[in-house]
Amino acid sequence: MGSTNNNNNNNKQLEALINKVIKVNQGGPNSRVGKLLAVNSDFITLLTKPDGVLYYNLDHVKSFATNVSEETDLEIDELNEVDCHRAESFQSLLNSLKYQWVQINRGPDKAEGVVNEITNELITLVHNKEVIRVYTFHINNISIGNKPKKDKDDNDGDQKDKDDKNKDDKNKDDKNKDDKKSKESEKS
Incomplete structure (x- = not known):
């Protein structure tokens, strides 16, 4: 009581x-x-x-x-x-x-x-x-009602993966160009 x-x-x-x-x-x-x-x-x-x-x-x-x-x-x-x-x-x-x-x-x-x-x-x-x-x-x-924005996070994750892939592709292209220049320099 x-x-x-x-x-x-x-x-x-x-x-x-x-x-x-x-x-x-x-x-x-x-x-x-x-x-x-x-x-x-x-x-x-x-x-x-x-x-x-x-x-x-x-x-x-x-x-x-x-x-x-x-x-x-x-x-x-x-x-x-x-x-x-x-x-x-x-x-x-x-x-x-x-x-x-x-x-x-x-x-x-x-x-x-x-x-x-x-x-x-x-x-x-x-x-x-x-x-x-x-x-x-x-x-x-x-x-x-505070459902997390998981869909947005997943999309952001997908976008990040795409961005990372684009960076990797660019790095590969840059490396290929550098390799090509090195080979041309060696020939000279």
């Missing part, structure tokens, strides 16, 4: 910071600076520059800081209703994400893919041919 009361006090402190810039967690890959958009029973919604809208599971928020020195020029007006999912709890947020692209956590523990299945204990993602199961308890934060 004491922990519920404590959560309510913490939520009230956070609610006072809505629309203000805060830093969630003090370091590490899951630390972010952004505008606090909403405080729910067990998660918060944060608008960040690198990730867009992030949903933080309050069970994993170790600290939050105000009067953050890092500047952000994020405009809340730019968000539309689709950008910001509303839910009563973190579990109901997860349940609403079926068939959407998500990124879970940041840093070395990140997982990303299309949500295929959600239970109270696991969320199943599909990324290419890989099936990834993440225990919901270990989800620090989640963002929605």
Whole structure:
């Protein structure tokens, strides 16, 4: 009973910071600076520059800081209703994400893919041919719809391969010309 009361006090402190810039967690890959958009029973919604809208599971928020020195020029007006999912709890947020692209956590523990299945204990993602199961308890934060530009990267990779091949061909042509000049010089 004491922990519920404590959560309510913490939520009230956070609610006072809505629309203000805060830093969630003090370091590490899951630390972010952004505008606090909403405080729910067990998660918060944060608008960040690198990730867009992030949903933080309050069970994993170790600290939050105000009067953050890092500047952000994020405009809340730019968000539309689709950008910001509303839910009563973190579990109901997860349940609403079926068939959407998500990124879970940041840093070395990140997982990303299309949500295929959600239970109270696991969320199943599909990324290419890989099936990834993440225990919901270990989800620090989640963002929605940030599918990587893999197709663009692949095309860039193809372009790089073409550029490398063109350079190799040019180098071969230059070498052939040099060899031809050497042979002509030897004949003289």
